[in-house]
Amino acid sequence: MRSLRVLTLILLIIAVLDRAPRPRRHAGEDALAGDWTGTLEIPGQPLPLGISLDGDSGSLTVPVQSLFEHPLAEVVVSPEKVAFTIPGLPGAPTFAGRYDPSDAVITGTFTQAGHELPLTLRRGTVPVPPRPQEPAEPRPYRSEEVTYPSGDITIAGTLTLPPAPGTYPAVVLLNGSGKNDRNEEVFGHKPFLLLADTLTRTGYAVLRTDKRGVGGTGGVLADADYDDLAGDVVAGLEFLRSRPDIDAQRVGLFGHSEGGYLGPLVASRPENRIAFVIMMAGPAASGRAVLLAQNRAIMAVREASGDEIATQLGFVEKLTTLLLDGDPERARQFVLEHNAALPPEQRQPESTMDRIVNTNFAAFVGYDPAAALRALRIPVLAFFGSKDLQVPLEQNAPLARTLLAENPDADVHVFDGLNHLMQPATTGSPTEYGQIQVTVAPEVLEYVVDWLTRRVPPAE
Template identity: 30%
Template structure:
């Protein structure tokens, strides 16, 4: 099988499809930045596990990465969601795959993408899995990550002004909301003293990336969860330094209790103690015990007619 037929608004998507007389299927969507079909090295072992469990899997290069055309920095989250919908339709159309048993898996930023894709697809996916996906806006998530990183490094860097750094971040967010250009944003960052640090947040930001960050910074995933018409599994690492896990669970859970929610839109949350953003433990060297088994059991339990292993 090739992915030559996967197109989204004129963008040709390239990826890794795996079909072996599968009854159900999974479309995997990578995280932020120039994520390819492998999401660095994170997706291959998950793909193998899903295929071994009898599921077809399709993961693809983000637009402008690897073999895919287009440019992700010129896109919106709606554009990225449209790409996921196109991949969903392609996998559903493959021989041997039951179209009603195909769902979406999104890691980190990819979780926001698949939640939006699940609500915009003409035919709802069978389910949606968000893996280390914040239940807050990108701006709130980045602020949380910055605050945690600065406070953890403070013993070694007592010269860094944590409060001043967070205040600078807040000013950048406000600049984005009034559509400040990259020159103004750069001037704002450079006007601060050496005691102020944005850590990894500002590293590598150029004009194109600044425009992308502005477009997505206030995206709220909760309205998409309210519109879901399928089950949702939200997975988190208990020691994730990038995601406000407790607040994300609270927001997803509050949405799940709202009146009028679709009867199929159940919510399951799983938190793996000690696991990081990629659901690894032991300082990132080992997958969290039970993570992959959790994925396949939950998927197979919700794909009609697929028995539990």
């Protein structure tokens, strides 16, 4: 067995993009609240990290391992004792220490899988790799915080519009899987903020929203199936078409990853009157098939052995079979038993199991986009990265071409060397995402703008 890498980024099978940003902590009455930073002195691999504390909650950031604002648990904060656990990481990592007011430092011991390392935390934030594409204020367009109903919940988001009064075509951005906010913030990047900025500067109105249970949006994502999520998209369409500054006949959908499932699903229903669909790394295969291919590709890049890959794929096949059979209780028990059989350093907290066995994940596993893609007779752009390991190119691009073959205005495009986020990549592994400075490769932004302006010209 390979030696444990301290604070290895865990790749849960549900989705690497499940990274809801946590609220920034601010110092208040608690003298220890706020941001702290230190370095784990691992031989040959010093590991800078940041801890944010606020009473009985907090978060962990480890930029070099693409871990950002990961929630802490069992947080104890007092001058006599500072302690927390880090759920969701292998080896059950913990910290225990105390605050020294004379030096204004927290000193203690970081423990993971039986290994102990001293850790000293000082006031400050851990350096994060630069994100040069992130749009800076002031921005040359209008921006509104908006809310609207979707069934019995409220959706919250941001609508950006060109600066001059007018009636504009609109783009609705559809998040990938997991608890994503309106910027689809992940690993320190904000791809939806960049996409909205690019398209709004071009002359389009752009709506981007928090997913269920994230930010200002109500509901519980784990309890939502694809009818619920498609309903949220339709609610956004109704909201836009109710406004005099939106051209109701020229509203389209731009979906990333799982959003590439929802875009065609909504657009395939004629009553929704969608003008175009753009799929950025949107799967063309079923959720179960994508999950298996994703696990195989990621483990191969991580140089797992053939036996390790076979074991993992066997686990995914059994789990997804139980979910497809509509037996969530057996699926949950199977996951718990599988977890208990792992070496202690690889086990996950039981709370993690709820992220695997739920209605939302079952909906993903059981969805096949073939019928929706075949039904589309509107302009469609589906693009992929050649180094995407989450929606592998070899599985999805050829199938997309086949399913869209009867559409006279469908473009399936491949960007060489780009990963699932459309960043220039070395291996395509999700562990690289946070280290790459580029948020979305410029050639992708240029291609999307050119394709869209030729089919749905912005208002003059």
